[in-house]
Amino acid sequence: MAETKIKKTQRAAPAPKPRLTDVWRVVVLNDPVNRMSYVVMVLRRVFGFAEERARKHMLEIHEKGRSVLWAGTREQAEAYVFALQQWHLTAVAQPDEPA
Amino acid sequence: MSPPDPGRRMKRVEIKLNISAVAPLLDIIKQAADDLRQNLAIRATFPEEDSEFNETWTAELLAGQNSDVRELLGLFGREFFADGTIAIDSNNSDSLLRGCSALRIQILTRWLQGIPADLLEDEDVPPEAIADEVRVPFASYTFLDQVQKIILEHLDPTAAEA
Numbered sequence: 001m002a003e004t005k006i007k008k009t010q011r012a013a014p015a016p017k018p019r020l021t022d023v024w025r026v027v028v029l030n031d032p033v034n035r036m037s038y039v040v041m042v043l044r045r046v047f048g049f050a051e052e053r054a055r056k057h058m059l060e061i062h063e064k065g066r067s068v069l070w071a072g073t074r075e076q077a078e079a080y081v082f083a084l085q086q087w088h089l090t091a092v093a094q095p096d097e098p099a
Numbered sequence: 100m101s102p103p104d105p106g107r108r109m110k111r112v113e114i115k116l117n118i119s120a121v122a123p124l125l126d127i128i129k130q131a132a133d134d135l136r137q138n139l140a141i142r143a144t145f146p147e148e149d150s151e152f153n154e155t156w157t158a159e160l161l162a163g164q165n166s167d168v169r170e171l172l173g174l175f176g177r178e179f180f181a182d183g184t185i186a187i188d189s190n191n192s193d194s195l196l197r198g199c200s201a202l203r204i205q206i207l208t209r210w211l212q213g214i215p216a217d218l219l220e221d222e223d224v225p226p227e228a229i230a231d232e233v234r235v236p237f238a239s240y241t242f243l244d245q246v247q248k249i250i251l252e253h254l255d256p257t258a259a260e261a
Contacts, residue, residue, distance in 0.1 A: 024146070031141070032216055033204050035244065037251045038196065078146050082156065085143055086163050088200040093146040 023096040024077035026070040030061050031090050042087040043069065046080060071096060109253050111188040114246075118183045125175055127239040131205040132168045139164060140204040164201050171198035185246075192250050199247040203240055210236035 028043075036058055043054040047069060060067035069091075070080055077093040084091035139160055145153045171194070174185040187195060210233050211219065218224050222241070229237045 031204075032219065033207055034200055035247065035251075038200065038247060041196075041251060041254065074146065081144075081146065082160070085139075085141070085160055087197055088140050088204060090141055090144075092144045 022074065023071050024074045025068050025094050025096055026077050026080045026084070027066055027068050027092050027094055028057070028061050028084060029090040029092070030065045034089065036062065039089065042084065042089055046083045046087070109187070109189045109192050109250070111186060112249065112253050113184050113186050114249060116179075116183050116185065118180060121175070121183075121242070122180075123235055124239040124242050127206065127210070127236050128175075128202055128243070129172065131202045131209065131239075132172055134205050134209060135164060135168055135201055137161070140201040140208075164197070167194040167198035168201060170194035171202065187250055187253070192254060196247055196250055199243040199250075203243050203247075206236050206240045206243075211240060 028039075034042075039058045039061065040051070040054045043049050043057055044051065047054075049057070057067045057069055070077065074093070074095075081091045081093045139157065143153075143157055143160055145156060147153075170191055174187075174191075174195070179185060207219070214229065214233065214237065218228060219240070222244075224237075224241075226234060
């Protein structure tokens with residue numbers, strides 16, 4: 001009985017569910033198919049980035065495997081991820097980790 | 100002020116292709132298109148664990164993907180086999196770019212997993228560097244890449260890669 005109680009106490013608390021008010025990040029991951037100029041065009045189109053900024057993110061994706069493109073509300077992050085997936089980029093929305 | 104939308108600046112481009120060279124590639128492209136009818140080229144990731152939300156998300160992506168692939172296959176209909184020409188303009192360029200991307204991903208997934216990444220990215224690979232059994236899929240993969248490259252160059256001439 002006591003042992004059971006200890007086990008229950010030691011069990012890790014479930015991770016808190018992200019709230020609607022949390023800051024969410026839009027992350028694009030590298031893929032082996034899409035050419036660099038395609039990725040730049042998509043980032044310009046989806047986020048309205050200037051050429052230079054889009055190219056900087058594209059190089060970060062290519063060299064580091066991922067780049068954080070945007071941070072803000074969950075709803076907008078979902079909209080961006082959906083748009084990126086329509087262009088066949090590998091994109092995820094992630095809640096910002098607490099500091 | 101938002102930057103200019105490159106997709107709206109494309110003039111009509113007609114590309115003359117060798118019908119006998121392209122025809123065998125279309126067999127592979129159509130097989131890849133069949134694969135994609137019920138499957139996304141890239142598995143979607145969802146921001147939440149809500150099955151209904153995720154099903155809707157997937158269904159909308161799939162509908163868009165199918166529409167894009169149909170647009171691309173439509174370039175190679177009866178008219179193409181009459182004169183070997185495909186026409187690209189602002190009305191179809193976005194769909195064609197996305198369609199090429201989806202089909203290239205599927206061709207890679209189905210046929211080209213064994214080919215090293217450096218060969219996949221090389222635009223001047225000699226045919227003998229590719230195994231016989233995947234030479235046509237590889238040619239289809241690079242053909243779609245070239246179609247995409249031409250569209251991108253006409254959307255924004257500064258986007259050409261070195």
